[in-house]
Amino acid sequence: MHTEESLLNNIDKWVTNRRKFIKTVGIVAVYSQIAKLQSCHSSNKTVYVANDYLTAKQAEIIQKTQDVLFPNDGNGPSVTDINAYGHFLWVFSDKRKKQNEKEYLLNGIDWTEETAIENYQKSFHQLTDKEIHQLVDFIANTNWGKDWLSTVLTLIFEALAIDSIYNVNKNNVGWTWLQHQNGSPRPTDDITYTKIFKTIGAE
Amino acid sequence: MEQNNIKYDICVVGSGAGAGPIIYELSKAGFKVVVLEKGPWIKTEHFSKDELVACRRNVYSPNKKDEFHVIESKNHKGEWVSKATRDSSKDYWNGNMVGGSSNLMSAYFHRMKPVDFKLLSTYGKIEGANIVDWPITYNDLEPFYAKVEKVVGVSGEVRPHSTQEPRSTEDFPYPPLKTNIISQWIDEAGKQEGYKMVHGARGIISIPNEDRNSCYYSGYCGSYGCSSDAKSSSRVALLNKALKTGNCTIIPNAKVYHLKTDGNHKIIEAQYYLNNQKKSVKAGTFVVACQAIETVRLLLMSKNKDTPNGIGNENRLVGKNLIFSAGGIGGGNLYFKDFDEETDKELKKQGLFVNRAIQHWYEIDEKEAKAIGFNQKIKGGTVDFLFEHSNPMPKLIRSKWQGSKLLYGSELKNKIKKYFTEQRRIKFEIFNDWLPTDDCFVTLDDKEVDKWGDPVAKIRIGYHPHDLKVAKLLAKKGEKILEIIGAKNISTGISGAPSPNLVVGGCRFGTDPRSSVLDSNCKVHSINNLYITDGSFIPTGGSVPYTWTIYANSFRISHHLLKILK
Ligand SMILES: Cc1cc2nc3c(=O)[nH]c(=O)nc-3n(C[C@H](O)[C@H](O)[C@H](O)COP(=O)(O)OP(=O)(O)OC[C@H]3O[C@@H](n4cnc5c(N)ncnc54)[C@H](O)[C@@H]3O)c2cc1C
């Protein structure tokens, strides 16, 4: 059976180390910083920018893929409304997260680019919207693609449904859409995931 | 190694449900008690209903990069294969912190019944299972079940039913928690089927007492810490009181790795890591309650020239007969469109409990047993009803799959929206005995080590096929009730995969040292001052969750210790 954890964790088979993992040590990104790493919108065109974790091309691939997985279709929030991309980036700053899990997220982006070149003889960023949809449909039917997209979806779900203190689920837009009643008390700054270890003396 | 020069009367390793009663009773009686707990001290104000912290990133358990287990399970060819939980989705930690996993339990509380203490003499042998009678009876434990109700805090109401266990007190000290309208429907459905539903008790206080607030129906109980101290965790109900005596010292982040013996059947020192430094503490009596798997690991790691196989392991029994709780989970959807508006309003009310259980088939009579292939009456179990947990992530994650197909796009969003807004899922959990077998045990892994370089526990998780047959029969009873109350898409998953949070055994108690690790007072047979008071002592069981029994037995051992130490 597929479970979220198994898809995040059971990735040994994908860890091929084709790329050197970038900047893994000493990165302490907080959510507000992550917010600044996101794409800039100028007039109608979105400019995808490189950041500590992704090249501009990688940033474009993941954001456009997220948009296909969880589209802005008028039913509930979009990935932008929930800051799904910011959350994706934040995962890389998590010191407790295993290195191979982070690599897996990056590998999937690169495999998507490879598949674009194989299928369309052009880079992902040159694909039309229609071709991007076709590409996602294609990779969702491959073994690696199904697992990777599923992992990306899980991170989108986190952005949709965890507390907005993490700069996701903005204005509780995800909870409102799902008519979800949150638990109480909600986390305060000192007991969020990034700070709780220090607060409880476990660091 | 830095030695603590104070010699304590009692040193307790672990601070969860198995440790709490000892710490409380002995501190109260004036003994100097030191508690070594591997996890941090998380206070009530540090808990929130943050799903990222509690569930998604497992903050309350060690990081599996540093500390993990090795699980041995059968592959499709029937061969045993090992995999470290570091590299899989499995997690056999349940909550490492002051108060242990009792901080995180859902607190479904059931007593065991008289028959649980004498399975062998009641039902006879089962091929391939190591069934025994307990060296004590229900009557020996009953006063301590009653004590837990009062001291630790259990709410409920006695409503006689076909398998009601005997009680020394008339009713629960805390009245039942408020329930959702669905509980009435379940009661009615039971009546229709010709039996009475059990009104389930909870280790949660429904009215405040002098130190604790009552439950505020947060709807986020299991896996979360309680912000009102209503949940009867060891930390809140027992350790906080022990601290007030001035006789109790709790050392958090202290991971015990070795118990030193004096070569003369006594433990003299507990050795532990604190901030990566080696330390030790001396005491007259030692109590270990690290939860079954880690307790076994500590005993096996405490090898030296006097105890070359590990402590208490002269007969190679330490780690054997580990048991979980067998069963599975079923459920169905109650669609709001099937009920009127008023009813929907009631059904949607969050936070209210279900607290209903079937125990009518705690024993399965000959006729029903024959229908599933047995030739005599057999032990059955419990079916506990509950609503699907409130946290959204598991529901979201499940919704992305349609069989093995990954859903995404508008189709997925539609499915999610409908699931969250058009129905409420009612579930049941089945608890039946996990028969002890030679295929379920704990050893030390010979290769994998934790961050301190100590061998990790290796757990073989084989089960007896008998368990699945019983679970399937119980599932039918649960499904029938769901059908009557109007649930749709009813299904049950029964499997031999264990629930790591319901684990006991591994140091079974008994009267004969050749077949048990502990004596009937849970003292290690071969060591004069070492007691094991978590669920490790339990030789058979599992038709109810274990915590009430663990608490009660720990009170029983406290009683014994108070007698011999005074
Ligand atoms: C999510 C969840 C839901 C549950 N729901 C229920 C329920 O509804 N009903 C029920 O009856 N039970 C339930 N349980 C189970 C219940 O929590 C346990 O049965 C109970 O806490 C076991 O008590 P224990 O003392 O054996 O272990 P714990 O309470 O876990 O305590 C063991 C302690 O030992 C510490 N420790 C381990 N190794 C070492 C070491 N080497 N040195 C120092 N300290 C160490 C651990 O950190 C831990 O704090 C649930 C558990 C979980 C996690």
Ligand code: SF4
């Ligand atoms: S308030 Fe009640 S439901 Fe919430 S965690 Fe505490 S005991 Fe559980």
